[in-house]
Amino acid sequence: MDVILLSAKTPKKVVLRFLKQESMLAVSGAAVLLVIMVALLGPLIMPHDPISVSLTEKVQTPSFQYPFGTDPLGRCILSRVIQGTRTSLTAAVVIVSISGIGGVLLGLLAGYKGGGVDSLIMRLVDVLLAFPSIILAMALIVSMGPGLESVIVALTLVHWTGYARLVRAEVLTLKQAEFVEGARALGNSSSRILFKYILPNVLAPVLVMASLDIAHIILSMASLSFLGLGAQPPEAEWGAMINQGREFIRTAPYVTLFPGLALMFSILAFSLLGDSLRDYFDPRLRDKVIE
Amino acid sequence: MLNKQVMSPLLSIRALSTCFQIQETVVKAVDNVSLDIYPDEVLALVGETGCGKSVLALSILRLLPENSLSEGSILYKGFEILEGSNEELRALRGREIGMIPQSQASSLNPLLKVGWQVMEVLRLHTKVRKPDAHKKVVELFSRLQLPEPEKRMDYYPHQLSGGMRQRVLVSMGVACNPNLILVDEPTKGLDAVLRMEVVKLLGRQAAENNRSMLLITHDLSVAALLADRIAVMYAGEIVEMGSSAGVLKIPRHPYTQSLLDSLPGRGFKPIPGFSPSLSRIPPGCRFQPRCRVACSKGAALHPDLREADPNHYVRCFHAD
């Protein structure tokens, strides 16, 4: 209650207060930033070429030259983990952007138009949700042939449903809201009402979903690559790298350990960010006062 | 009325303050409230939403969430509620002090039959066996004029109308015949017809059983029908308290006067402005910014609650 009024003193104090109150948001935001930085700066911070094979230096234990050791083909695991960050993050961002924008648009359409359009879109969503998402993605990949591109297409086709459902539900509530009724009474066109009045109000939950979705997609992608359906050699991808270390878990566990750690860190960072964004946008979850 | 004041009170609240800590802000919902409830008396606590009246009721039963703190004294039959153990409090709730909660729509457990929910409180506090408890609740339902009481026992809350749910809540609060009943906004969310029915119901309840009642309401007309005494609350503190007739006929506090003028039958005039946020209470008189006779003294100084007439207390510089 009136926290903003009380705290509006100096910018520094505002930032400090924010960090203290939203420590989870700050920590997860920093972790996500770290992942993004590693992906952006990738080529600059890689000690070695992630692709070139050196059969004389295969499966070496971590050393000063190779901090994470080398893989069964003598490639620097650290460089490959960094390259894997680029692979995963780029793909995840592409998938989330396309499926997110597509899903939001279809959700707006379904919720606002209602009727036949609505039932057509929602029945399609129902059918897609009849499969566990990774199984549907596998079916799509079978038809397109294994590879990172197929994974991107498959996961995009699978993931838009969540946004469509979310946005549709929000639109159905917002349609009844007074400010929307007012805008309609003032003679605003449908598209103007949709994009000017309704869209801004659904962005927060969409953002939360997108952050959680990136975590989910990174995991699905790694799983598919682990199964051999995603990234193909010599591409550096965490799931594929873990798969490659399978035969060496007895002698060289670090081959699977480091890509796994990177994978888990990224998933943790994005899902924590999603969770804390949700708490941040939904003050209902904070302490309540009676009356 | 006056002879009651000589008796010793059933419940005696002294200098009660209840605060909530919300993140780094402290909200003082009840501020230095003192009041007595005498045996066989209906005391109405009147004020706008958010003035702290419900918090006061929950403080009496110590049912507030963990982020709250109550200070002062609440004596029930000489027992200090604020210092009682959890078990002592538990035994008091429902048995000695009953509560009829607000919002009939959400105060009943949606997954349990209403008959069972009322029987639960009976079986907990009295050593009555299940068939007898069942019989007693049916009796209670029919006394509260719930149509087809036997059948209603097996209904779930969503199968009942708002008025019926309100009756179920009333029967739950009075089932063990407690000495004091706290009634929280009994008319909230009911239409005019139902409101009158509930008021009649409560009036009969109070008259028949000779029990004390703390009636919490924002509606002065409900208080006028039921209460022996009225306490008016504003921004966490009591601004006027006296006999029902005294407060309604010769209101001394400008807030009470404004409340009366806002009643549909009395001009329907709304009070300008908003009550202050309980986390940022102005230093002077709390009603001063909205007061029709706002004085400069009130802007700077906080008036005390004084006895303006015998047994009629007012917190206003104009009442001196």
Next chain:
Amino acid sequence: MGRFICKRLAATILVIVAASMLTFGILHLTPGSTPATILKYAFIGLEEIPTDAEITEITTRFKLSDPLYQQYYRWIKQALRGDLGDSYVYRLPVAELIGLRFPATALLAVLSVTLSLLISIPLGILCAVKRNTFFDHFNRLLALFAVAMPSFWLAYLLIIVFSLGFNLFPVAGFRSLSSLVLPCVTLAAGMGAVTLRIMRSSMLEVMGQDYILTARSKGLYERSVIAKHALKNAFLPVVTVVGLQFGHMLGGSVIVETVFSWPGIGKLLIDSIFAKDIPVVQGCILLIAGTYALVNLLVDLSYALMDPRIRYGRES
């Protein structure tokens, strides 16, 4: 209630039919199911170049030149009689293959769900009741890590520690009961973590409801407030999530079965994908979608059994 069951049953059947069309469409409209690919993968070897005669033979044998809807109609008609076609690779009826493999997956799934619920539900309740204590923070942190942990990586960590380190459980295969432990724990971890978090937040939500205040105002013991008034309400959202989680688990079983060489449906599916054994892939996916739909039907029905608002609907 009867109407509700009929409606949900009809919806489930519709979804399964639509899912079968989608699966069939995806798998047959693609380069993966041209006569040449089928020949190469299943009959003559990858290096060979199929002759025109062979292609004609395969096309007529599997009636691949018919319009897709006719192929689907033929397939679904047979599927309804329990005939899912023959595997290109194993030269066995798909239904028979699935019948051989399904028990292993079902055993794994049922045990994992049971294990995860047995642990996560009580822990979730306790975390909510002891909110913001060390116990709560510790378990939430654990759940957070378990949610973020990729199952295949967790599987390797478990193998490294318990199979290679302590030599407690076998690395792979299905020979004895102890073979079940690691795959079960791997599958249960993720699901349990999600359930724990939902159970906790649902419990907290319920504990803030008005009817809990009513229950307390009656003078109930706190344990009765929790047991009689809070738990049942708090279970409602959990039931839904358990259904969804079951779907995730069916997907996850593909990975876990691959890691542990578990002879179940998941392993069969992935092997068949690489062998381009389309009839088997189709059968497995249909089975998984069907199981998922049935589980969700059961979830909806149990939800209705728990919630009188659905069971009886509104009067007047």
